[in-house]
Amino acid sequence: MTYQEIVPLLTRILTPGQVSISDTDRALHAKDQSFHQPSKPDVIVWPESALQVSQILILANEYEIPLTAWGAGTSLEGNPIPVRGGILLSLERMNKIIAIQADDFQVTVQPGLGYKDLNVQLARYGLFFAPDPGANASIGGMIANNAAGSRTVRYGATRDNVLRMEVVLADGQVIHVGSRSVKQSAGFDLVHLFIGSEGTLGIITEATLRLSPIPEHISAIVAAFNTVQAAVETVVAVRGSGLDPAALEFLDAFSAQMLIEAEGLDLLPKPTLFMEFHAAHSSALDAGIKIVEAICRDFGTISFQATTNATERKKLWDARHRHYEIVVRTHPDQNFLVTDTCVPLSAYIELVNFIEQQIRQPNRIEAPLVGHAGDGNIHVLIPFDQNFSYERAQQLNAQLVKKAISLGGTCTGEHGVGLGKARFMPIEHGGALEVMRMIKKTLDPKGILNPGKIFLEDAPND
Amino acid sequence: MTYQEIVPLLTRILTPGQVSISDTDRALHAKDQSFHQPSKPDVIVWPESALQVSQILILANEYEIPLTAWGAGTSLEGNPIPVRGGILLSLERMNKIIAIQADDFQVTVQPGLGYKDLNVQLARYGLFFAPDPGANASIGGMIANNAAGSRTVRYGATRDNVLRMEVVLADGQVIHVGSRSVKQSAGFDLVHLFIGSEGTLGIITEATLRLSPIPEHISAIVAAFNTVQAAVETVVAVRGSGLDPAALEFLDAFSAQMLIEAEGLDLLPKPTLFMEFHAAHSSALDAGIKIVEAICRDFGTISFQATTNATERKKLWDARHRHYEIVVRTHPDQNFLVTDTCVPLSAYIELVNFIEQQIRQPNRIEAPLVGHAGDGNIHVLIPFDQNFSYERAQQLNAQLVKKAISLGGTCTGEHGVGLGKARFMPIEHGGALEVMRMIKKTLDPKGILNPGKIFLEDAPND
Numbered sequence: 003m004t005y006q007e008i009v010p011l012l013t014r015i016l017t018p019g020q021v022s023i024s025d026t027d028r029a030l031h032a033k034d035q036s037f038h039q040p041s042k043p044d045v046i047v048w049p050e051s052a053l054q055v056s057q058i059l060i061l062a063n064e065y066e067i068p069l070t071a072w073g074a075g076t077s078l079e080g081n082p083i084p085v086r087g088g089i090l091l092s093l094e095r096m097n098k099i100i101a102i103q104a105d106d107f108q109v110t111v112q113p114g115l116g117y118k119d120l121n122v123q124l125a126r127y128g129l130f131f132a133p134d135p136g137a138n139a140s141i142g143g144m145i146a147n148n149a150a151g152s153r154t155v156r157y158g159a160t161r162d163n164v165l166r167m168e169v170v171l172a173d174g175q176v177i178h179v180g181s182r183s184v185k186q187s188a189g190f191d192l193v194h195l196f197i198g199s200e201g202t203l204g205i206i207t208e209a210t211l212r213l214s215p216i217p218e219h220i221s222a223i224v225a226a227f228n229t230v231q232a233a234v235e236t237v238v239a240v241r242g243s244g245l246d247p248a249a250l251e252f253l254d255a256f257s258a259q260m261l262i263e264a265e266g267l268d269l270l271p272k273p274t275l276f277m278e279f280h281a282a283h284s285s286a287l288d289a290g291i292k293i294v295e296a297i298c299r300d301f302g303t304i305s306f307q308a309t310t311n312a313t314e315r316k317k318l319w320d321a322r323h324r325h326y327e328i329v330v331r332t333h334p335d336q337n338f339l340v341t342d343t344c345v346p347l348s349a350y351i352e353l354v355n356f357i358e359q360q361i362r363q364p365n366r367i368e369a370p371l372v373g374h375a376g377d378g379n380i381h382v383l384i385p386f387d388q389n390f391s392y393e394r395a396q397q398l399n400a401q402l403v404k405k406a407i408s409l410g411g412t413c414t415g416e417h418g419v420g421l422g423k424a425r426f427m428p429i430e431h432g433g434a435l436e437v438m439r440m441i442k443k444t445l446d447p448k449g450i451l452n453p454g455k456i457f458l459e460d461a462p463n464d
Numbered sequence: 465m466t467y468q469e470i471v472p473l474l475t476r477i478l479t480p481g482q483v484s485i486s487d488t489d490r491a492l493h494a495k496d497q498s499f500h501q502p503s504k505p506d507v508i509v510w511p512e513s514a515l516q517v518s519q520i521l522i523l524a525n526e527y528e529i530p531l532t533a534w535g536a537g538t539s540l541e542g543n544p545i546p547v548r549g550g551i552l553l554s555l556e557r558m559n560k561i562i563a564i565q566a567d568d569f570q571v572t573v574q575p576g577l578g579y580k581d582l583n584v585q586l587a588r589y590g591l592f593f594a595p596d597p598g599a600n601a602s603i604g605g606m607i608a609n610n611a612a613g614s615r616t617v618r619y620g621a622t623r624d625n626v627l628r629m630e631v632v633l634a635d636g637q638v639i640h641v642g643s644r645s646v647k648q649s650a651g652f653d654l655v656h657l658f659i660g661s662e663g664t665l666g667i668i669t670e671a672t673l674r675l676s677p678i679p680e681h682i683s684a685i686v687a688a689f690n691t692v693q694a695a696v697e698t699v700v701a702v703r704g705s706g707l708d709p710a711a712l713e714f715l716d717a718f719s720a721q722m723l724i725e726a727e728g729l730d731l732l733p734k735p736t737l738f739m740e741f742h743a744a745h746s747s748a749l750d751a752g753i754k755i756v757e758a759i760c761r762d763f764g765t766i767s768f769q770a771t772t773n774a775t776e777r778k779k780l781w782d783a784r785h786r787h788y789e790i791v792v793r794t795h796p797d798q799n800f801l802v803t804d805t806c807v808p809l810s811a812y813i814e815l816v817n818f819i820e821q822q823i824r825q826p827n828r829i830e831a832p833l834v835g836h837a838g839d840g841n842i843h844v845l846i847p848f849d850q851n852f853s854y855e856r857a858q859q860l861n862a863q864l865v866k867k868a869i870s871l872g873g874t875c876t877g878e879h880g881v882g883l884g885k886a887r888f889m890p891i892e893h894g895g896a897l898e899v900m901r902m903i904k905k906t907l908d909p910k911g912i913l914n915p916g917k918i919f920l921e922d923a924p925n926d
Contacts, residue, residue, distance in 0.1 A: 105809060105810035107703065107809070108808065147649060148649040149649075150647055162620075175895055177895040177899060178893075178895075179893075181869075181873060182807075182808045182872035182873065183806040183877060184809075185878055186806070186877065187609060187611075187660050187878050187881070188885065188888075189660070189897070189900050190657060190660065191656040191657060191660050192899060194655075195652060198653050242569070243677070243744055244679055244680055245744045246744075281748070282707045282755065283752070285748065285750075286745070289747045289748055290745070293745065344645040344646070346645060347567060347568050347569070348565065348568045374647070377647045378645055378647070407643075415645060416649050419651055426650075430643070430650055431641075433640075434654055435651070437633070437654060438654065440907070441657075444903065444905075444906045445899070456651050
């Protein structure tokens with residue numbers, strides 16, 4: 003069936019303003035923030051209810067039309083690129099807060115809502131949704147990719163903060179998984195099956211999220227070290243202290259230098275840790291800072307700064323969150339492949355050394371390095387341009403991924419598999435990949451949902 | 465195939481000491497700690513490796529022999545009762561610690577290990593596995609049932625503390641799910657699919673667990689109130705304070721009275737909260753106690769006691785953990801059906817009132833009530849005896865479960881579905897139950913794994 007034949011069927015379900023085949027709209031939904039090959043959908047739809055999503059899926063399933071869900075397009079692995087064309091289902095207009103259940107520390111939302119917008123609304127209740135991927139991702143996209151960020155070390159990834167969802171299956175059936183109870187042992191954990199499934203098993207149309215109280219007192223700490231080794235050993239010691247940091251981020255000397263130049267931060271161009279601590283009372287915060295300072299000094303910090311001033315803290319984290327944007331802006335002739343390996347904490351130093359010795363030095367590339375060190379997650383921004391091809395950058399990522407997996411880690415801590423990591427799934431999962439494939443086949447027998455993702459045989463060559 | 469025919473096949477795989485058809489052994493594996501109808505297996509096997517588990521499963525699958533895994537038999541919902549007979553696969557001898565990865569706050573263990581035994585070994589590393597169901601459950605059983613306990617309010621349930629597992633599928637294939645990386649977004653979350661699946665999807669033969677640092681400083685707080693309402697409102701306020709309690713337990717007046725009489729605790733026979741707080745430094749603890757005291761006084765506490773003394777704290781928690789045993793011991797003529805409903809925190813007071821007004825008063829039963837209030841979980845111990853039948857107790861549980869589900873909650877927060885709650889799965893899950901059924905069929909097409917559990921049509925009448 004061609005898209006010319008699909009459109010009249012879709013317009014029977016939706017209003018004219020909810021369907022587009024314009025080139026502009028198709029181009030706007032052809033790529034996310036990654037550098038994977040763009041691919042335009044045939045038609046974009048903007049459903050406004052689970053019922054409409056269901057009706058669209060019944061149609062797509064009947065005529066075996068590929069259907070890819072779209073949140074905010076901020077993903078970094080091509081996750082929502084409609085590589086087979088077909089229907090692009092944008093959840094942009096399903097962006098409402100259904101209910102704020104403040105006494106339960108929960109909120110029920112539609113998937114198109116941005117998490118930053120959500121947190122603005124929640125602030126008046128003294129609550130926030132903790133996972134923070136940086137960009138203004140949609141809640142649905144965060145769930146689909148199991149997004150995480152700098153606060154995950156304390157508050158968990160998206161996976162750890164979803165209690166209940168409404169999901170539309172490939173055949174249009176609307177189901178509810180999980181419950182608003184924070185403890186659940188009633189049968190198979192379908193909530194977690196759909197989280198991180200990247201729109202390949204069903205379309206999330208509603209989610210109840212677990213919220214956290216906004217901490218009364220927050221400190222920010224910046225510590226610089228002469229060596230990566232010292233910085234990373236400090237991370238392990240801080241994690242072992244029982245202090246429960248709310249963020250524990252590593253920046254290499256190159257990245258620190260960029261934040262100095264671009265943002266005027268008062269840093270040293272050295273391996274640096276950014277930390278944040280949350281507490282219900284200021285004395286706990288002060289005591290915590292003293293413990294952290296002692297640990298940092300034990301490992302030879304050459305600069306230790308702590309603040310409880312909100313403005314200074316905001317400046318620091320804004321700069322950290324702009325790191326990727328700064329890298330891109332200051333290197334107009336280059337693109338960057340963002341890696342996402344994650345390893346057990348004890349292997350972090352080995353992974354970072356591997357990056358230095360096997361990736362950066364032999365290839366003479368200036369690849370900035372930032373990481374959610376407290377979680378063992380590291381992003382290398384591998385530059386590619388006319389002189390250093392995308393293929394070479396991909397080869398370096400493959401080397402890095404294989405190293406991470408050999409260290410007990412994963413090819414992706416928070417960006418998802420999407421297009422770029424399907425090739426690593428067999429080495430990471432072995433026989434378990436076949437179980438994933440069987441589940442995919444069971445829930446989406448015609449393979450209409452976000453085809454070309456997660457499974458290698460489905461992926462386009464790129 | 466009769467068990468006489470199975471045994472010779474099993475003895476080809478295992479040594480004679482690993483197979484038993486003795487009446488004593490069969491009787492010892494016919495029931496857990498619940499009051500469900502016992503059912504003897506035909507044969508018990510004690511494999512000592514994943515390879516042996518695999519070989520047993522290949523055999524069971526080929527000849528379509530029911531196979532039920534057994535951890536420590538401490539479950540409360542008949543979860544490991546071999547209701548169809550067949551093979552009882554005891555994991556008792558697979559009880560080793562494979563590796564302590566202290567720098568990663570992880571440990572890799574075999575499933576037969578008791579969590580209390582594990583924590584004794586971990587203490588020297590300053591680490592512990594936080595979920596604490598009370599009884600000396602096995603790690604494998606805790607994972608299979610997604611067990612939880614009083615520390616879940618801070619540290620999560622078992623579900624939140626497993627990173628990677630080795631699982632033997634129904635056909636004998638050995639797979640690995642998850643990774644030792646604390647953040648994982650590489651494809652479908654099979655780890656969580658197997659957690660809480662009660663041995664119906666595969667047999668867990670190894671697991672890497674997430675550990676927590678043993679807190680440097682611990683306080684215990686006991687506060688009594690004149691009304692259940694005041695106690696529960698205090699729970700909500702403490703949860704909202706950002707203090708992050710490590711335990712937040714509710715006992716009704718009747719339960720408090722029993723702990724006074726049986727354990728000599730210095731309590732009032734009133735609705736009572738037991739709380740625990742963990743901190744990395746004592747000043748944080750002291751500040752926390754002041755905040756909690758202020759909250760308790762706001763809600764009219766009639767007795768507030770706080771201690772950081774380890775002996776006093778241990779006495780308190782030992783008594784709390786013996787609650788069930790005390791109830792059973794002091795009521796020799798009665799048995800108790802233990803309910804396990806869990807609701808959003810805001811609905812807790814309504815659920816507790818419902819129990820008082822619709823369960824206890826009209827039926828004139830002395831049903832003690834304890835709950836992990838911080839999580840919205842409540843256990844009613846419904847007595848049954850010659851005068852008040854098991855069927856009536858079950859009817860009361862059904863009333864309670866329906867109420868909990870109508871409040872957005874679940875039939876089971878931590879005990880699992882097992883035998884007793886299969887009947888509630890359709891009302892709790894609706895269409896999602898069919899998805900669970902499809903997954904069961906996909907992973908265990910012959911239905912050999914722990915048949916008769918979770919799904920109503922499989923359950924025996926009891």
